[in-house]
Amino acid sequence: MTGLAAAAVSSHREDDTSGSVDDDDVDERDRELAAARARLEAARQQKAALAQNAKILRAELRALRDEQLDLEDDLFRELTGTGLILSSVVQGSTRWNRTRTERFTASQFGVVCGVSRYARGIDLWMLRTGRIENPFRGNADTERGNLLEPVALRWYERAYQEHVQTTGFWVCQEASYLGASPDGLVGDDGLLEIKCPRHAPHTSVPSHYMAQIQGQLHITKRKWCDFVSYHEKEDPVVLRVYYSPSYWAWMLPQLRAFYFHIQTDEPPPKLPLENLTARQKQADALCRVEPRPRE
Structure with missing residues (x-):
């Protein structure tokens, strides 16, 4: 093999090696992005669950408050003997x-x-x-x-x-x-x-x-x-x-x-x-x- 041909083969091998390293970097970045997206989606779901729980708690609190008002109203009716x-x-x-x-x-x-x-x-x-x-x-x-x-x-x-x-x-x-x-x-x-x-x-x-x-x-x-x-x-x-x-x-x-x-x-x-x-x-x-x- 001539010196020129050997240099070309060596350069081609280096290009293949460089391309392999670049592909590995891309794969690693893709995995990191996928993991970040998964964490973001989990955080969103957790936030939605917390918001739903807060909504339920507020509704329960208002229901208890309304029940208290109804009990007060029943007491008023009992004491006054009227519907008003x-x-x-x-x-x-x-x-x-x-x-x-x-x-x-x-x-x-x-x-x-x-x-x-x-x-x-x-x-x-x-x-x-x-x-x-x-x-x-x-x-x-x-x-x-x-x-x-x-x-x-x-x-x-x-x-x-x-x-x-x-x-x-x-x-x-x-x-x-x-x-x-x-x-x-x-x-x-x-x-x-x-x-x-x-x-x-x-x-x-x-x-x-x-x-x-x-x-x-x-x-x-x-x-x-x-x-x-x-x-x-x-x-x-x-x-x-x-x-x-x-x-x-x-x-x-x-x-x-x-x-x-x-x-x-x-x-x-x-x-x-x-x-x-x-x-x-x-x-x-x-x-x-x-x-x-x-x-």
Whole structure:
């Protein structure tokens, strides 16, 4: 074999050896990648299992909380001998606040049913499932209401020769996770709901207040509510809102569905904002409202 041929053979053997080493490196990298993918998939499965366990634990906790509420409701029924449940806790007290946080209340019904322009159901769901904290600690409007509502109540009693009885927290007979805190009871059949807007009295009942009032009327088994819109610099407006079984029949399935979403930790569907006005008109059309003239 000539020197040139020997050099070519030697070079070919070196190329074969180099290719063999490269193939081994590739195989090793493939094995490492496969192992990494397997570890990643195992971690994902473990994370999913932990999330599922957490979901089950949250549901069990809420079920226990609901069972506690049912036991409290049974106790109320046994003590009062009635189907209606009236809690004696005073509005604004520590126990009143705790009782409210265990349920969602009539003031939130408009949010749940998508007739409020100030909040969305998904935000309330996130709050009730512990995903966010409630940042609201009061503002100028709530301070104004706390200051003027007693004044408005006394004005109403004088203007209409009515006696308003203060009351506590009411729990819904059919659904113990629903509650209401009316501003007052009027006679045997009526409620009082007071609002103190900043700029001018309402000339009609806003849709989110209508949901609140209809919820209060159903829970307390009252026939009507006088909606007082009070402004210290203008004549107050009083509108009588009558209980609407049709409105309650429209609202209750939505409240139950929302409670189910809280229990299962599944988010409720988002209602499109562009349909807000249509939803408000549809709901308000179910209600009868009349101005109450001064006697």
